[in-house]
Each structure stands twice: as C-alpha cells, then as structure tokens.
Amino acid sequence: MESSHDNPPALCVLASGSSGNCSVLRSAGGELVLIDAGISPKRASVALAALGHTLEDVSAVVLTHLDSDHFYSSWATVAPKKLRFGASVWVHASHSRERRLDPLHEAGCLKTFEREAFEPARGVAFTSRLASHDAEGVATFRISTPQGELGFLTDLGEVTDRLVDFHCGVGVLAIESNYCPRLQARSARPDFLKRRIMGGAGHLSNEQCLRATEAIGPGSHAVFLHLSRECNSPEIVGGLHEGADYARTIATAEEPTRWVSITGARPAPVPVTRPAPMSLFGPLSGPLSGPRA
Numbered sequence: 001m002e003s004s005h006d007n008p009p010a011l012c013v014l015a016s017g018s019s020g021n022c023s024v025l026r027s028a029g030g031e032l033v034l035i036d037a038g039i040s041p042k043r044a045s046v047a048l049a050a051l052g053h054t055l056e057d058v059s060a061v062v063l064t065h066l067d068s069d070h071f072y073s074s075w076a077t078v079a080p081k082k083l084r085f086g087a088s089v090w091v092h093a094s095h096s097r098e099r100r101l102d103p104l105h106e107a108g109c110l111k112t113f114e115r116e117a118f119e120p121a122r123g124v125a126f127t128s129r130l131a132s133h134d135a136e137g138v139a140t141f142r143i144s145t146p147q148g149e150l151g152f153l154t155d156l157g158e159v160t161d162r163l164v165d166f167h168c169g170v171g172v173l174a175i176e177s178n179y180c181p182r183l184q185a186r187s188a189r190p191d192f193l194k195r196r197i198m199g200g201a202g203h204l205s206n207e208q209c210l211r212a213t214e215a216i217g218p219g220s221h222a223v224f225l226h227l228s229r230e231c232n233s234p235e236i237v238g239g240l241h242e243g244a245d246y247a248r249t250i251a252t253a254e255e256p257t258r259w260v261s262i263t264g265a266r267p268a269p270v271p272v273t274r275p276a277p278m279s280l281f282g283p284l285s286g287p288l289s290g291p292r293a
C-alpha cells in the first residue's frame with residue numbers, strides 16, 4: 001500500500017470552459033472529490049476511467065455554484081445511486097433552495113456549507129468565501145490537506161483584497177483566466193453579454209487573473225481555468241505568465257489535465273510543453289504544463 005508520502009493529494013481538471021466544468025481532487029488516501037459537476041455523469045465516468053477510477057471512488061461533489069456549466073442537472077438523480085455509498089453533494093447554503101437540487105434533498109445527500117470548514121473526504125478540509133458572480137454569487141475554496149493547500153476560484157467578476165488575503169500563500173492555485181479583453185471587445189457577442197462578462201460580476205480577464213495570481217503567490221503551481229473558446233487561447237494565457245516562478249497548467253474544455261500535486265514546495269524546473277500553433281499575436285511560448293505529479 002502506498003503511503004501518503006508516495007501519493008500526495010492531487011488535482012486533475014477533467015474539463016473547463018463554458019461547455020462544462022469538472023475537476024477531481026484526489027486525497028492522499030485515494031478518495032475523490034469532484035469540484036463542480038458541469039459535465040454529464042457519463043462523460044465524467046469515462047474521464048475517471050482513463051485515470052483508473054470509477055464513480056464509486058467519488059466520496060463527495062462540492063459545487064461552486066449552480067450554473068448549468070458547473071452543475072449538469074442529471075447529477076441530482078445519478079449522484080445518490082452511482083457515487084460511493086454515503087456520498088454527499090455540497091452547496092453553499094445560499095444556493096440550496098434551487099429546485100434542481102430536490103432529488104438530492106429527497107435522497108438525504110445534500111449538505112450545505114457557509115464560512116466554517118467542512119471535510120468532504122478524509123484529510124481534505126474546505127473553507128469557502130463567496131465572490132461576486134451574477135445574482136447568486138460563487139463559492140471560492142481554500143482546501144487544506146496535511147501535504148499542502150489548494151485555492152480554487154472560478155466564475156468571479158473580480159478578486160478583492162479580502163479574497164487575496166483569504167487565498168494567500170496556497171501551494172497550488174486554480175483560477176479562471178476567462179477572456180482577453182481585446183478579443184472580447186472585437187467579438188460579435190451582443191453588448192449585454194460583454195457587459196455581463198466584463199462588468200465586475202461575470203468573469204476574470206487574463207490580466208485580472210495575472211494580477212490575482214501574483215498577489216496570491218502560489219508556492220508551486222497555477223492552474224488556469226475556464227478559458228473562453230471565442231475570446232481567449234492557451235497561447236495568450238501562457239504568454240502572460242511566462243517567466244513566473246510557479247509551474248503552469250492550462251485546462252481545456254476537451255482534455256483532462258495531468259495530475260497536479262497539492263504541495264507547497266516549488267518543484268525543480270522541468271522542460272515544459274510548448275504549443276506548436278501560432279496565435280494571432282505571434283509565436284507565444286506559454287508553457288502548457290508543469291511537472292507530472
């Protein structure tokens with residue numbers, strides 16, 4: 001049996017983008033926690049199988065908010081049947097009255113959190129702070145394990161000083177880098193949508209993400225989430241963080257990332273994969289991935 005030293009907790013983003021968001025956090029003991037469930041249970045099952053896991057390894061699902069790209073509705077009926085016996089779905093108390101959650105209420109597996117720490121799997125403690133996102137807000141998480149800490153922030157209109165303080169000094173930071181403002185402005189999207197995204201209660205631009213990442217200062221690794229397909233690219237995001245002293249992983253809508261170990265230590269430098277195609281702005285050399293966990 002592996003010791004926790006051999007098998008540190010780790011994060012894999014199965015999918016991230018407006019078509020669906022789902023990440024998996026593996027504890028040192030091998031339990032899985034899904035952070036958001038915005039892809040179908042079937043797709044999650046296939047992605048987990050490629051990692052050597054099944055839905056029965058999932059002890060809990062923790063939701064940042066209930067937009068359909070973060071909570072695919074059929075999980076409400078599938079979770080009580082297919083996940084590990086006794087698994088819970090956790091939502092912020094302010095989101096818990098949503099009708100789509102009724103089957104979870106009825107099955108007795110819906111749990112709520114506010115500001116106090118909760119432990120959806122052994123050795124994995126989540127603490128949450130709400131951030132602005134549309135009318136209902138979004139939960140951000142500081143996740144503590146004995147081996148290291150993970151900050152998780154997606155779908156938020158701005159990163160306030162209070163949020164920076166709350167997440168400061170985590171080993172790994174997973175944070176959205178949603179759009180390039182120039183591509184957003186040039187896009188054919190309707191003005192109301194541009195205002196919603198850029199108006200302080202929508203999504204983070206690449207520059208807002210860069211400033212927040214620098215202020216929070218992840219000890220080892222930054223994982224960039226929820227890139228807009230229309231108004232962003234991995235090359236642009238990678239280029240902005242070039243030269244940073246944290247390893248980088250850029251999540252995509254289609255392919256799971258590698259496992260990123262949740263540790264506080266800075267990894268030794270390793271060669272990184274560089275994207276081959278040219279971007280609109282020339283051959284940016286943003287590293288796509290850090291060390292394999």
Ligand SMILES: [Zn+2]
Nearest residue numbers: 018067069155
């Ligand atoms: Zn979203």
